[in-house]
Amino acid sequence: MDGVGKDSPRELTPRALVAGGLIGAGLAVSNVYMGLKLGLWESGGVLASLLAFSGMKALSARWGPAPSSLETNLAQTAATAAGAMPAAAGLMGAIPALSLLGRPTPGWVVGLWGVGLGVLGVLMAFVLRRRLLEEEALPFPSGAVTAELVSTLHASGAAPVMRTGWMWGAGLGGMCVTWLREGWKVLPATSFLPGRLGGVPLEQLQLGVGWSPMLLGLGVLVGPQAGLSLLLGALVAWGVLAPWLVREGRVASASYELLVAWLTWPGVGLMVGASAVTLVTLGLSLPRTAVELLRRGRAHQARGDAASGGGVLALALSVLVLLGVGHAGFGLHPLALLGVLLLSLPLCAVGARAAGLTDISPVATMGDLQQGVFGAVSPGQPALGVAAGSVAAGTMAQTGVSLWSFQTGRLLGASPHWQLRVQLAGVLLGAAVSVPTYFLLVTAHGPGSSELPVPFALQFRAVAEVSARGLAGLPPSAALAAGLGAGVGLVLSVLSRGRLARFVPSATALGIGFLVPARDAVTLCLGALLAAGFLRVRPGSSSVLHMLGAGAIVGESLLGLLLIVLGLLGLFG
Template sequence: MSAEFVRPATAEPSTQSERETAWLAATYRPSEPNLTVRAVVVGMLIGAAMCLSNLYVFFKTGWSMGVTLTACILAFGAFQALQAARIVKKPLGVLENNALTTVASGAGYMTGGGNMAAFGALLMVTTFRPEPLPMVAWFGLIAALGVFAAIPIKRQLINQEGLAFPTGTATAETIRSIHDAAAGAGASKAAWLGWSAVGAAVLTWFRDAWHWIPTTLGLPLTLAGRSLAEWTLSLKAEVVLIGGGALMSFRTGWSLLLGGLLTYAVLAPSLLSRGIIDSVSYKAIVAWTLWPGAAILVASGLTSFALDYKSIARSFTGLTQIFRRRQAPAASGISAVECPEWWFPTGFIVLGPFVVALMVWLFQIPVWAGVIAVPLAVVMGFVAARVTGETDVTPTKALGPVTQLIYGVITPGNLSGNIMSANVTGGVGLHAADLLTTLKTGWLLGAKPRHQFYAQLFGVLAGAAIVVPAFNLILPDPSVLGGEAWPAPSCVVWAGVSKAFSGGIGALHSTAKTAILVGLALGTALALMEKFAPRRLRTVLPSPAGLGIAMVIPGSNAIAMFLGAAAAEWMRRKFPVTAEKTVVPVASGLIAGESLMGILIALLIVTGVLAA
């Protein structure tokens, strides 16, 4: 490593003021470029591309994939290529890459935080489809609220407590390593990402545009007198699923396989033989299995959330400190670097009324109920930020249902309001946590916090502008949501939870009600065992997220994601050095290549260039 990028000393000063003074003296690099025009432009372009990619992946798998690690590698590779072509003269700086990555993250995560889960669920349970411009404003305002919500807790969580924010820390290490290695590791990772993306794009074109490659490959076996493919148990030629699996933990991967086999090879045939479902199809099966699947996800999320009561208590303690102004006094010079705390209330005073107005106008939520949503979202945002800092998991699976339950009580029967009010808390929580994750990267690299705040807002603008028209492009007919081509598992879960909390559970088959109770018990038990079971037992416990999602996606998707997770795990165990250089770039390239080509093909079909 070059002397220019020496890490800060590991012996941390004890007080916040001492930490900030030491950071200003040893780490902060005010003279280096941060948020340059080219960083904003390229960051918005990469963020828009990753937003499109995440949109495609989300409706296929239910996950939004990480942005920051992929974005910093893409940015490095792009500028290396531009330099080689003599289009740019100066190489991309470390802090420029950090600012660029912050822009890209703000845009790329526009699909998360319940945004697309809520939008998809809204279209599944109602016939109402809002106009594009109001929805662009809706997503942009919610994300901007999350950005402002991060301001008052940044110094507490990062400067003082030094929370890990694992993804932010990993991104800092990645940026350091690729820039220090210059034409070595950095170029190698970018090349792996680029070539895997090209390969995935070519395969997708042959499969979806020219139909030379079949989408699925059935296995020559039968179950209950029907082919495995009819039970959705087949191999898929969708490398986006393999790439997504490679970015998951192996535990989540094998849990998906286990859940998929139990759902489609055990449970579904039993449902058919008992006459509970009347046909063998993905939609018929998932109409029943979504209830236990959603129950597992909600129960495990809420239980894990409740078990982390210390983080929740610290969140509320931090909240009272903000308003009582008990934070440590600003170290000399730090006030000129950090975002002023008055930006937080000003942002909410300015933006909050617009969010409430959209809630009333678009979703018929009473004004008083809309007003409640904004401070509730702030509190949830603070909690989400701390939990993310300590665990690297933003608890939207818990925050969404909590809000849906609250609004199911105060606005009974309002399905759209129930869903979109949860979107507010989930979106604010996600974008607050996302900015703090990138601020952690900046803290480790010596970046300017105010520049990262501006960068996140640029990313939010790009993401909001692209996500709604892209959704309308690839899913012009919302009736395909929840089908085998577009399983949209998170939308299915949000729609199911909304129906349940709005009084629709009474119409369910009695076996589905029993399955909900079993799912709640199983999700709670797994979350408790994750927390309290001996370490050896925890390694063999199935992931509740993997089991729950497996019950609302086709079995073929679960198989493909398991194969990706297994391949990545094998690489990490057998060839750890090679795996460190290749797994994340290759998996990210597979996802980006297929998803972006898939969206291009959808555009060509809509415009009549290609036949459907």
């Protein structure tokens, strides 16, 4: 690793900020796309590091010295902070869930709300940094892997730059397929097999393969276990339950919107069951964590850590923004919202510790738990419950990503104060990019459609409705299905912590398979299996596959967004 003294003067540079900003904008756009399609998003530390190093290295041949490891780290810090904003602002869950509940949210509210939660999440990570990274020495594996990659890149010279060519090639290929599908329309969106299942045409059940480079790329990134789990969930939901619902007359027709209204409940049951062990652990840890967090905050303030760089001012402004926007935009009383904010801090502290140990940021779990608490205190208000749940979920999303970046910086000898500043800048950039992207997509397709299934939002809505009205308002037999799903999710969650973990289906992925069109699950699984087969033939090619998957995602996301903009302007249609 590079020495601190050598790299420190070149840690914060204009080219690092520009590289981080450009990569972060691309991450934000693709994460909005992925989040609305499948409820998945990419933190992007490894990808941002490779792209930032490659770009700055290529430019250094003519302009300036070679990039330092701390420049690369600062670029990935800014990029990942921006890329996390779709999750922090609730664009994957709470905001589309409110639209599904008949409470659409204005753009200015979404933007300010997201910035407030993003800033709160970054500051929360900064306060927890010393405790979790240095005193407890939690691994935060994603941050450690990114640090190792940055060190390898700077030790091996220009060779890794060539790997990015695979990404650019895959991105161009993704754009070409998207243009053939959406522009010239010579490719169908989905290829269906002829035939019927349970008397229902396969086309109505969405059982086919989609022509989507983004979904294939996602399959490459998530791997065969998640891909097969998603496919299994889709086959059970759309291949077994959906024909039964039509045959028994429990839905009026075999449309996606009517079928998913029932299938949401067993799917959400699976996802909630998968989080049950974590939820219990969180509940037991909350009192101790709240006391510890207050003590750590006072200790940081006494040392001046939290106050440095305007941290206290940023915290005060973010809380004031959230209180004002929460009241004006969501109808949350300031005192109630203040209580929600106070609860979200120990929730995020516990979630951050889980992210450090397992490398999984429990964003959905945080949202579910806070929704449940709010529903118990203020029943009968599902929309307010969704807004309250977004506080913990959004803050946790940014806290987890920030701590991964702080771990990378710690291992490379970076300044946490510079990282804090660029993370706050990344929050602003990410909001500026992701919020317009979200509204363009939902204007073109509408949330809850087969084009934008918004599985995370369906989970938010389901939890809010149960918290507000109990089980009486569910469709016939949906309560039983949700209970069975929760039981299966709990069993799988327990089994996944044992020796059979690699053979146990992911309950979360199974649940998502109930909520998205079957064609999306089939296409994603196909990408995962193709990648697994390629790795068996070429065992050392995982980094190339990662670049191919990322390129396909970015290529379709960017061109798809451009076509939507042109269509809204009347220049394409």
